Amino acid sequence: MKNLVFLTGAGISAESGVKTFRDANGLWEGHDIMQVASLDGFKRNPDLVLDFYNKRRNQLLKVAPNAAHSIIANLESTFNVNVITQNVDDLHERAGSTNVIHLHGELLKACSVVNENLIYDWKTDILMGTTNKEKHQLRPHIVWFGEAVPEIENAIPILEQADILVIVGTSLQVYPAAGLIDYADKAKHLFYVDLNPAETSYFRKKIKVISKKASEGMMELQELLIKL
Template sequence: MRKRLVVLTGAGISAESGIATFRDADGLWEGHDVMEVASPQGWRKNPALVLNFYNERRKNAHEVKPNAGHLALAGLEKDFDVRIITQNVDDLHERAGSSNVIHLHGKLFESRSTLDPKLVYPMKGWELNLGDTCERGSQLRPNIVWFGEPVPMMEKAIEEALSADIFLIAGTSLVVYPAAGLVHYVPEEVPIFVVDPRMPDLPRRPNLHLYEENASTGVPKVAEELLQNYK
C-alpha cells in the first residue's frame, strides 16, 4: 500500500513561476491594498476594480508555467498517494499533472453567483465583467475565499493532515490562518519536510527536516529523499 504524502503549498511555489504575491510588498498587491481587492467590503465598494484585478491575475496565470517544484510533486504520484492542499488560487499544480488538489482559498479560473454560492462555473478565458450573471440573473464574482470569509475546504484539509504518513510544506510562511494551523494536526510520529528560503516558525518536534531554499530546487531534493528512504 502506497504511503500518503500530504503537501501544503503557498505563494512561494507559484511566485517562482512568475505569479505575483502581495505579502512580499508591504501588504500591497501590485499597488492595491489587499482589502480593496480581496474582501467582501472591497467588493461592495468597487466591484469593477475587484473584477479587473482578478482579470489581470488570470491573464498573468495564463502566461506562466509550472516550475520544477510543481512537476516534482506531480511525479511523486507514481510512488505515493499524494494529496496537495494549496493556499494558491492558480491552477499550476493541475497543469503540472497533480490529480488530487484541495484549493483552500478558491480557484482563480472559476466564477460563482453572488446570490447562491453553490452556483459555480468554470472559466475558459480570463475575463469576468460587470453584467456577467449566473443562471438566476445575479452578478458573478471570482470564486475566491476573501479575507473575512469562511474557508469551506478547511475540514477536508484537516482530515488529510490527520491521515498523513509524510507531510511536506513548501513555499509558505505559515502566517495565514487557518491554513497555517494544519501543521498542528499532523500526528507527532509523522515526518515533516519544510522547504522555504525564509524558514517559518515551527513547533519543535521529532522527524523535522528543513530545506532552506526555494521550492523549485528544494522540492525536487525532498522528492529524491522520499523515493530513496520513505517508499
C-alpha cells in the same frame, strides 16, 4: 502506499512568474489588501476588484508549472499524494497532480454573488453585468478575508492520515491554513521547503528544513522521500 501530503503556498508558484500575495509593505500591486481581497472591498468598488482579478487571471493563463509542481505530480507513482494549497492558480493540476484542494478558491472559476454553490469554470474577464442563467452577478471564486474557508473541512481528514507532511513555499502566517499542521499527528516525517523559512521551534514535532527555493528544494527532497 504511504500517504504523502503537501501544504503549498505562494513560494511554489513564484518561480513560474505568478506574483506573490503581497509586498513587504502589505500592498498588492499598489492596492491595500482589503480593497481587493475582502467582501467589503468588493461592495465598495466592484469594478476595481473585478479588474484586479481579471489581470491575475490573464497572467495565470500565460505562465506554466515549474519543476517543483512537476516533482510533486510525479511522486504519485510512489506515494498516495494529496496537495492542499493556499494558491488560487491551477499549476498543480497542469503539472499532473490529481488530488488538489484549493483552500482559498480558484482563479479560473467564477461563482454567483447570490448562491456561492453555483460555481463555473471561467477563463475570461468578469465584469459588472456578467451573469449566470439565473441573472446573478458573478464574482471570482476566491475566499476573501472574513469569509469562511469551506475546504478546510475536506483538508483535515487528509492531514490526519498523513504519513509524511511536506510544507512548500509558505510563510505559515495565514490562518486557518497555517493551523492545519496541528492535524498531522500521525505523520512520522515532516519537511519544510522555503527560501526564507519561518520559525519552526513552536512545532510539536521535529521538522527538517530545506532553505532553498521550491524547485531546488523539491529536487533535493524527492531523493530523501524515495528512501523513506
